[in-house]
Amino acid sequence: MLFTRYKINRRDYVKYVGISALAGALGMFLGRFKGWRSDNPSPSAIETPTQIQPRKPSRIGESVVSIVRLDSDDEIERVVRKSLDAIGGLGKLVSPGKRVLVKPAVLTSDKYCAPDPRVVAAVVKLAREVGGEVTVAESSGRGSSTAYNLSHVGIKSAAEEAGAEVKSLDDEKPIRVEVPSSVSLREVLVYPTVLNSDVLISVPRLKRHISTTVTISLKNMMGTIPNSEKGRFHTLDLSQSIADLNTVIRPNLSIIDGTSAMVRTGPTGGDMVKSKIIIASEDPVAADRVASWKLQEIEDEVGVSPHHRFDAANIRHILASGELGVGNCNLESIRII
Amino acid sequence: MKIFSGEKIVRRSFIKHLVEGAIIIGCLNFASTAASSSNEPVRPPGSVEEKYFNLLCVRCGICLQVCPTGAISLSGFEYGARAANTPVINPLCGPCEFYRGRCEGEMRCSRRCPTGALRQIGRDEVKLGTVHLNKEYCLAHRGFECMVCAEMCPVPGAITVQERKPVFNKDECVGCGTCLYACPAEPKPLQLTSEGARRIKWFV
Numbered sequence: 001m002l003f004t005r006y007k008i009n010r011r012d013y014v015k016y017v018g019i020s021a022l023a024g025a026l027g028m029f030l031g032r033f034k035g036w037r038s039d040n041p042s043p044s045a046i047e048t049p050t051q052i053q054p055r056k057p058s059r060i061g062e063s064v065v066s067i068v069r070l071d072s073d074d075e076i077e078r079v080v081r082k083s084l085d086a087i088g089g090l091g092k093l094v095s096p097g098k099r100v101l102v103k104p105a106v107l108t109s110d111k112y113c114a115p116d117p118r119v120v121a122a123v124v125k126l127a128r129e130v131g132g133e134v135t136v137a138e139s140s141g142r143g144s145s146t147a148y149n150l151s152h153v154g155i156k157s158a159a160e161e162a163g164a165e166v167k168s169l170d171d172e173k174p175i176r177v178e179v180p181s182s183v184s185l186r187e188v189l190v191y192p193t194v195l196n197s198d199v200l201i202s203v204p205r206l207k208r209h210i211s212t213t214v215t216i217s218l219k220n221m222m223g224t225i226p227n228s229e230k231g232r233f234h235t236l237d238l239s240q241s242i243a244d245l246n247t248v249i250r251p252n253l254s255i256i257d258g259t260s261a262m263v264r265t266g267p268t269g270g271d272m273v274k275s276k277i278i279i280a281s282e283d284p285v286a287a288d289r290v291a292s293w294k295l296q297e298i299e300d301e302v303g304v305s306p307h308h309r310f311d312a313a314n315i316r317h318i319l320a321s322g323e324l325g326v327g328n329c330n331l332e333s334i335r336i337i
Numbered sequence: 338m339k340i341f342s343g344e345k346i347v348r349r350s351f352i353k354h355l356v357e358g359a360i361i362i363g364c365l366n367f368a369s370t371a372a373s374s375s376n377e378p379v380r381p382p383g384s385v386e387e388k389y390f391n392l393l394c395v396r397c398g399i400c401l402q403v404c405p406t407g408a409i410s411l412s413g414f415e416y417g418a419r420a421a422n423t424p425v426i427n428p429l430c431g432p433c434e435f436y437r438g439r440c441e442g443e444m445r446c447s448r449r450c451p452t453g454a455l456r457q458i459g460r461d462e463v464k465l466g467t468v469h470l471n472k473e474y475c476l477a478h479r480g481f482e483c484m485v486c487a488e489m490c491p492v493p494g495a496i497t498v499q500e501r502k503p504v505f506n507k508d509e510c511v512g513c514g515t516c517l518y519a520c521p522a523e524p525k526p527l528q529l530t531s532e533g534a535r536r537i538k539w540f541v
Contacts, residue, residue, distance in 0.1 A: 108489060109438050141490050143432045143519040145405075148439045210498050211477075211484040231485075231521030238482035269493050 023144065060168040061125045063286035063328040066087075066337040067294070068278050070259065076278075080143035083280040084126060086337045093199050093252055093282075095133030102164065105204040106139045109152040110268050115205045115257035116159035119278070123203055123255055124162040134162075137193050142227040145172050169193060174226045181247045181324050184240035194224040194249055202251035202284060206258040206265035206275065206295055208308075212239060213315045214292045215267050217254035217284040217325075218246050222239040243320035246284065250326055254287040255280045263299050264308045273302055285304070286334045287326030288318050294332070359452060366418035377531040378425040379512065381409055382435045382463040383447035383456045389539040393454035400446035400455060405439040406431035408514065409446060415451045428514025428529050435463055436513055437491035456537050464535040466512035470505050474526035477502045486516035486527070491504045507533065 042180050066086035070079040083177035084090050090220040094100055102123055106114040120136065127134045140146040146168040150156045156166045194200065202217040209215035219242055222230055233241040260268035281287035291311075294313040300324035322329025340470045346354075377387050379398055384390055401424060401497050408431040409424045416425075425447070426433050447455040476483035487496040487503050495509040496516065512534065517527040 061464060108491070109441070141485070141489050141519060142521075143515050144434075145439055210487055211482045211501065233520045234476055234483040234485060235523075236481075265498065267488055268490070 002269045030068050045152050063281060063283035063334050064337060065279060065281040065290045065334055066282075067285070067288050067290065070276050070278060072086070073118070073259065076082060076116065076259065077125065079278050080119060080122040080226055080280075081126060083255070083278045085100040087282060089316040090126050090253075091130045094127055094130045094132040097197065098132050098198040099193060100127045100132035100134045100199045100201060102127070102134060102136045102159070102201045102203055102331035103220060103223060104136065104138055104155055104193075105202075105207075105215070105223060105267075106138050106146070106149045106153060106202075107223075107267050108144050109149045111264075112260075112262060112270075112272055113205070113268050114149070114153040114155060115203050117154040118257050119255070119257040120155050120203055121158040121162040123201060125162040127199075128163050129196065133197065134159075134164040135167055135193065135197070136164045137167040137169050137191075139191065139226065139266050142230060152153070167193060169224070170227075174229075177248055179248055181244055181245050183235045183244055183320075183324070187192055187331070188245060188248065189229050190224055190249060191226070199253070200249065200251045202254045203252075204256055206256055206260055206261040206277075206279075206291055208264065208270055208295070210265055210267075211231065212317055213310050214288070214312075214318075215289045216256055216291050218288050218321055219241055219252055221245055221249055221251065224249055227314055240314035240320050242317040242322050244325065246326045247319050247324050251284045253280070254284045256287060256291050258291070258294065261295060261298055263295070263302060264304050271302075273298055283334075285318060285321045286330045288315075288321075289329050289331065290334060290336060291307070292318065338471050341519070349404065354458065362418055365414055369414035369417050375405040375491070377534065378412055378420065378423075379466045379514075379529055379531045379534070381424055381426060381446045381510045382444050382465060383457055383458045384536055385454060385456065386536045390454050390536075391419045391423060393452050393539070394423050395450060395452050395454075398424075399449050399451065400424045401450050403445040404431075405445065406434055408433040411477045426512075426514060426529070432515035432518040433465065433513045434491075434515070436460060436511055438515075462535065464511050464533060465514075466514060466529055466531040467510050468505055468512065469530060469532075470503070471526045471528065472481075474522055474524055476522045476526075478530070483521065485521055487517050489515050489519040491515060495541045 018245050051113040064087050066083045068079050068083040104115050104120050124134050135267050138146055140149045159166050169191040172191045175192050176187055177190050178187050179185045202220045204216050204220040207215050212219055258275045258279055260272045261275040264271045264274050279287055292312040292315055328334055363417055408426050410427040411422050411424045412420055414421050435444050436442045444457055447457040472478040487498055491510055492511055495506055497504050512529060514529050516528055520527055
């Protein structure tokens with residue numbers, strides 16, 4: 001039925017073939033113009049890289065890191081306040097009306113992977129006391145939903161109770177930022193909430209990491225960039241990329257949750273140890289240097305097998321950040337309180 | 338073209354259409370089975386055995402709609418004409434988070450399946466398949482600092498690290514595809530197959 005009883009003569013056949021050939025030629029001709037193609041946006045649509053000043057440390061001479069022990073879980077808020085007072089208090093950084101961004105490290109929906117919600121809530125509360133407008137924002141690892149992870153580990157409810165706005169960065173449109181040091185990266189996409197914040201507070205957990213040895217406040221900044229960029233970092237030199245990223249978005253304050261630390265392996269699936277410390281510093285490199293040294297001590301106490309041991313003095317992304325001037329990585333110029 | 342022109346169907350043309358349809362489907366079936374490998378597709382969690390799955394599944398697409406991660410997609414003719422339009426797990430579109438994550442302990446596809454092609458079973462009984470690693474494309478084996486698969490893997494012990502390189506354990510792997518989705522390498526060094534998949538027996 002389909003292919004019978006439809007008579008076509010030679011004249012019509014030649015006509016149709018000619019018309020289709022002309023249409024094809026026109027399409028190929030139009031396709032030469034780049035403006036017609038969707039995968040090549042017109043020059044006006046490409047954003048110019050935003051030139052932002054790298055956030056240099058406030059005092060290059062000496063960095064102060066405070067380590068405070070906590071005896072029970074009930075006094076987390078008091079201990080966080082004590083550790084912040086030891087390094088000069090939040091009032092020095094946050095003045096009324098400033099936009100404060102608290103960046104917890106939430107990789108997956110595993111609650112041992114994320115910082116304790118009470119630590120995040122305490123930081124939010126203290127920042128609000130000095131008049132800051134606090135946002136808690138994060139972008140989780142590729143393959144897991146940030147909104148789900150934040151509510152599943154309990155940070156969403158705890159932070160909202162303390163009066164912060166909780167945001168998943170995944171829905172935002174990232175901005176292209178030029179990296180001035182450009183050892184490994186020339187430019188990087190960063191979420192606008194992070195760039196528009198006045199004070200950036202990094203709240204990670206004290207953890208081991210299988211590829212960068214430790215993941216504390218410097219590695220935590222990987223959560224301010226979109227998933228495609230996280231993937232790109234791994235195809236470059238990861239440690240150097242983290243250091244480059246931290247020259248652009250340097251956390252003004254790092255509060256490391258060491259209430260329980262993850263040893264042996266990480267960032268998921270490691271063994272949890274009740275280490276009961278809170279580490280705080282304005283210098284993320286110094287904080288990471290001291291925290292990794294503490295983590296090594298904790299591992300020695302627990303007795304991790306020598307196969308999983310690491311050398312705290314020789315962690316590449318901390319050393320690279322120190323070289324780029326993000327902070328002090330030399331223990332001699334770090335004052336520990 | 339007279340297909341839709343209100344042609345009067347007599348017995349002769351009815352039989353003719355039937356035979357035409359049978360020949361076309363037969364050809365498609367032959368072509369698809371000849372082209373595809375003998376592998377079974379990777380089905381959503383709690384699926385019955387392959388030979389009954391295609392009978393029980395009515396292709397309603399509810400599992401596709403309720404999946405929170407978009408891991409389920411409809412197959413074409415690549416697994417034969419009998420398996421056309423049935424749900425398969427495509428980890429490139431999303432990970433199946435039945436073990437940990439948005440679907441943990443819920444298994445929305447199995448719960449909402451109207452015909453019992455997907456049954457609700459416990460989290461620990463599910464094994465969708467196995468992930469295989471092609472070391473040639475793996476970033477860690479090429480010397481980069483990459484361990485994203487082991488970072489994101491929800492199952493303890495499925496991916497272990499030896500000398501800064503991932504090692505996949507076939508017995509522990511549940512085949513959720515989280516590692517495949519998270520892998521930053523291009524082309525993907527990981528492949529999800531239905532090897533060792535645990536399927537439910539229909540007559541039990």
